[in-house]
Amino acid sequence: MLDLQYICDHVDEVARNCRNRGVQVDIEKIVTLRQRRGELITTGDKLRHDHKESSAKIPQESDPRKKQELIARGKDLKQEIAANEAELRDLEAELRSEQALVPNMTHPDAPVGGDDDANRVVRQVGDIPTFDFQPLNHVELAEKHDLIDLEAGSRVAGHGFYYLKNEAVLMEMALIQLALQKVAAAGFTLHATPDLARDSVLEGIGFSPRGPETQIYSVEQTDLSLVATAEITLGGMFKDQILEAANLPIKVAVISHCFRTEAGAHGAATRGIYRVHQFTKVEMFAVTGPDQSDAVHEEIVAIEEDFFQALKIPYQVIDTATGDLGGPAYRKYDLEAWMPGRGEGGEFGEVTSASNCTDYQARRLAIRFKTPEAKGTQIAHTLNGTAVAVTRALIAIWENYQQADGTIVIPEVLRPWVGKDRIG
RNA sequence: GGAGAGAUGCCGGAGUGGUCGAACGGACUGGUCUUGAAAACCAGCGUACCGCAAGGUACCGGGGGUUCGAAUCCCCCUCUCUCCGCCA
Numbered sequence: 001m002l003d004l005q006y007i008c009d010h011v012d013e014v015a016r017n018c019r020n021r022g023v024q025v026d027i028e029k030i031v032t033l034r035q036r037r038g039e040l041i042t043t044g045d046k047l048r049h050d051h052k053e054s055s056a057k058i059p060q061e062s063d064p065r066k067k068q069e070l071i072a073r074g075k076d077l078k079q080e081i082a083a084n085e086a087e088l089r090d091l092e093a094e095l096r097s098e099q100a101l102v103p104n105m106t107h108p109d110a111p112v113g114g115d116d117d118a119n120r121v122v123r124q125v126g127d128i129p130t131f132d133f134q135p136l137n138h139v140e141l142a143e144k145h146d147l148i149d150l151e152a153g154s155r156v157a158g159h160g161f162y163y164l165k166n167e168a169v170l171m172e173m174a175l176i177q178l179a180l181q182k183v184a185a186a187g188f189t190l191h192a193t194p195d196l197a198r199d200s201v202l203e204g205i206g207f208s209p210r211g212p213e214t215q216i217y218s219v220e221q222t223d224l225s226l227v228a229t230a231e232i233t234l235g236g237m238f239k240d241q242i243l244e245a246a247n248l249p250i251k252v253a254v255i256s257h258c259f260r261t262e263a264g265a266h267g268a269a270t271r272g273i274y275r276v277h278q279f280t281k282v283e284m285f286a287v288t289g290p291d292q293s294d295a296v297h298e299e300i301v302a303i304e305e306d307f308f309q310a311l312k313i314p315y316q317v318i319d320t321a322t323g324d325l326g327g328p329a330y331r332k333y334d335l336e337a338w339m340p341g342r343g344e345g346g347e348f349g350e351v352t353s354a355s356n357c358t359d360y361q362a363r364r365l366a367i368r369f370k371t372p373e374a375k376g377t378q379i380a381h382t383l384n385g386t387a388v389a390v391t392r393a394l395i396a397i398w399e400n401y402q403q404a405d406g407t408i409v410i411p412e413v414l415r416p417w418v419g420k421d422r423i424g
Numbered sequence: 425g426g427a428g429a430g431a432u433g434c435c436g437g438a439g440u441g442g443u444c445g446a447a448c449g450g451a452c453u454g455g456u457c458u459u460g461a462a463a464a465c466c467a468g469c470g471u472a473c474c475g476c477a478a479g480g481u482a483c484c485g486g487g488g489g490u491u492c493g494a495a496u497c498c499c500c501c502u503c504u505c506u507c508c509g510c511c512a
Contacts, residue, residue, distance in 0.1 A: 041474050045481040052481090055493045059442050067492095074492025242471080368471095377471075 001364045002102045003379075004095075008034055017105055020112050020322040025101045033095040040091065044084040051077040100206075104360040107331035111321045118321035119334075125305065126314030128338050128346070133404050137341025138395040139272040141402060142168070145423050148273060160262060160277040167423045171397070171410070172280060172390050174417035176255060179282040179307060179387040186303050188253035188284055193233035195257045196224045201236040206328075206364065217259050217277075226259035230283040231384055238287055238367045243380065245371040249288035249296050253387060256281060273391040274349065282387040287367055290359070293330075293381035297356040300385035301333045304352045307388060311411045313396050314338040316348055329355040337396035346399075351392040354385030 007014050008031050015027050054073050061067040111120040142148040147168040153161035164172055184190055202209045202216065202225055209216040209225040218225040227233055234254060243250065259278050273279075284303065286296050301317065308315045320332040332355040336348035359379040362368070368377035401409045407424035415421055 038474060041481080045474065048481060051492080056443065058492060071492045076492095078492070366472095 021103050022323045030098050040088045047081045103327040104330050110331050113321040114323040120319040122317040122319050124316040128314050135340040138398050141398045170418045174414040175388050175393050177417050183253035183387050188251040191254040193254050193256050199223045205235040215261050228260050230254045230256035234285045239365045243369040245369050249286050249292050251286045253284050280390045284385045286383045288381045293356050300354045304335050310413045313400050328357040328360045330358040331356050339399050341399040352386035357382045
């Protein structure tokens with residue numbers, strides 16, 4: 001959520017930013033509602049002040065008739081206050097829903113453009129492999145080596161679920177281990193979080209768990225839902241906290257499972273385990289001061305790159321265009337790994353993403369910090385990035401490491417945990 | 425799941441309907457004193473919102489209610505502790 005004061009002080013810039021991002025918002029309406037809100041609060045405060053004052057006189061009033069008058073006046077004021085509050089409540093609801101539509105401001109260097117065609121490739125690392133045979137895609141490779149069972153997944157839980165088998169199981173654990181080691185070495189405190197959270201927490205973070213358009217699985221007869229990303233549980237962890245500036249940046253990493261209904265996402269690219277309803281992820285999350293977030297953003301991307309460099313998988317870093325940014329992101333880098341079995345002759349496929357949300361998320365969550373010198377608190381900045389999303393990483397590994405003889409070589413860094421150097 | 429107790433400011437802890445945003449103690453910050461430190465003494469010490477400001481309003485786990493007036497009374501919820509049951 002963007003600061004109300006900021007929106008009203010920078011109407012033109014905010015409106016331009018909304019256009020760049022392809023979002024329709026009535027900024028003028030927000031300005032008008034805010035003005036009315038101020039009026040209502042002022043009159044409400046005054047009414048409460050009068051009410052308090054006249055109530056305080058009652059115990060000292062000895063004349064019973066005057067006392068009754070004061071009580072009657074109190075009753076009147078009470079009604080006026082209730083009317084004022086009702087109007088304010090309605091107005092604030094309207095204001096909030098309008099305000100929630102306004103996306104975050106955008107980093108000045110982010111490419112401006114309507115869709116993912118406008119995304120800018122920042123750099124490409126690693127050589128795209130050439131095969132002197134027809135490379136298989138990850139579904140064919142998995143079939144050949146008995147690495148995933150999609151049929152059993154469908155039978156038991158439905159389309160979009162899968163069983164990992166044999167080396168795939170070991171590789172999942174290996175990828176998690178590698179990711180945890182790297183993020184711990186980079187100073188992130190490791191966590192394992194609940195995979196369910198109260199609906200109130202989801203809502204607080206901006207997900208709507210039970211609506212018709214929801215991407216969230218919710219558990220019947222409870223107020224719990226399965227988390228779509230550890231952002232939910234981590235956001236819940238920091239919600240309403242007032243942190244010490246000296247302790248920033250706070251960097252946490254978390255292993256969690258992600259559950260997504262992916263409603264309406266059936267298409268060509270959904271075969272196999274590229275888009276699934278459940279996957280395991282190691283996620284980085286940081287709470288920083290305003291002047292630290294850009295640097296931490298670069299740090300998170302560097303860790304993501306280091307991970308894929310360690311796996312020796314070619315990738316490119318994308319600076320996401322304005323029209324393709326989610327609401328909270330100020331700037332977002334995606335890592336796209338080369339997937340030789342994807343499309344016609346290979347394509348890059350998204351494997352991680354790293355967002356700097358500046359104060360947009362933190363404002364809604366009331367994640368603040370204070371400095372000893374200054375009075376009051378400031379809104380912190382939050383960032384998140386994927387260390388590893390297991391299923392996507394598996395696809396990239398299998399497809400890049402396939403050999404002419406049909407075997408799949410295990411990346412060297414994973415061998416200690418997998419216990420072998422080759423599948424098949 | 426059952427029975428009981430509880431939730432107050434950074435911490436401890438008073439406060440059971442009316443000058444309570446909240447006694448008192450500790451911690452912390454500044455000052456006096458001291459060669460320096462300690463002790464002692466004095467002062468300060470929450471968050472948010474509205475307002476140019478003066479100032480005002482709200483907040484005693486969360487939400488609702490009673491009342492002219494609620495930290496205090498009533499209802500619902502959440503959490504913590506003790507005991508019982510169940511259990512990887």
